[in-house]
Amino acid sequence: DTGVSQDPRHKITKRGQNVTFRCDPISEHNRLYWYRQTLGQGPEFLTYFQNEAQLEKSRLLSDRFSAERPKGSFSTLEIQRTEQGDSAMYLCASSGQVRGGTQYFGPGTRLTVL
Amino acid sequence: AQTVTQSQPEMSVQEAETVTLSCTYDTSESDYYLFWYKQPPSRQMILVIRQEAYKQQNATENRFSVNFQKAAKSFSLKISDSQLGDAAMYFCAYGLQGGSEKLVFGKGTKLTVNP
Numbered sequence: 001d002t003g004v005s006q007d008p009r010h011k012i013t014k015r016g017q018n019v020t021f022r023c024d025p026i027s028e029h030n031r032l033y034w035y036r037q038t039l040g041q042g043p044e045f046l047t048y049f050q051n052e053a054q055l056e057k058s059r060l061l062s063d064r065f066s067a068e069r070p071k072g073s074f075s076t077l078e079i080q081r082t083e084q085g086d087s088a089m090y091l092c093a094s095s096g097q098v099r100g101g102t103q104y105f106g107p108g109t110r111l112t113v114l
Numbered sequence: 115a116q117t118v119t120q121s122q123p124e125m126s127v128q129e130a131e132t133v134t135l136s137c138t139y140d141t142s143e144s145d146y147y148l149f150w151y152k153q154p155p156s157r158q159m160i161l162v163i164r165q166e167a168y169k170q171q172n173a174t175e176n177r178f179s180v181n182f183q184k185a186a187k188s189f190s191l192k193i194s195d196s197q198l199g200d201a202a203m204y205f206c207a208y209g210l211q212g213g214s215e216k217l218v219f220g221k222g223t224k225l226t227v228n229p
Contacts, residue, residue: 042219056214
């Protein structure tokens with residue numbers, strides 16, 4: 001049973017550049033979540049997919065952020081025109097068919113914006 | 115809006131001893147669930163224990179147990195026979211059974227285990 005995987009694990013970029021992260025959930029999970037975690041804080045919810053439908057978005061998800069899950073399997077999170085304040089760990093989680101199921105987290109992508 | 119508060123930024127415990135991490139939450143809902151997650155340094159977050167609000171019995175998982183006080187909105191984690199591998203950040207999280215499926219996390223407690 002493979003867990004949630006994320007790629008890349010680390011990303012360093014210059015301010016103003018675009019970046020894209022990928023998340024592969026546990027294979028039988030139809031729910032997928034993105035969170036952001038800054039230093040010394042707990043994860044904060046960004047967005048949620050059920051299959052390919054994006055059902056919930058946080059106010060934290062500004063118009064520079066876009067997430068997709070085109071075939072209901074892997075998901076991508078893109079940040080356009082990165083800012084230094086975007087530096088954080090971006091976590092992906094997935095859960096199964098049942099509402100309220102436990103969310104299992106991936107290792108995260110650490111973004112550093114110079 | 116739901117909030118989760120972990121009032122202990124750091125805790126330490128001697129190996130083989132018992133430690134309790136505190137968590138309180140604020141909600142007007144009656145049907146929800148609570149989690150403790152562990153995040154070791156530079157490693158991914160893993161589930162420690164889960165509690166459904168409708169269950170009166172406190173959840174246990176081997177050396178980990180919770181004290182769930184629904185009326186007080188308190189959800190503490192007890193780690194018995196602490197091991198060096200228990201050293202990590204511990205996050206308390208709240209999830210709603212109906213409505214939003216997001217988890218709301220506390221700021222975490224850093225646990226140090228001393229040999």
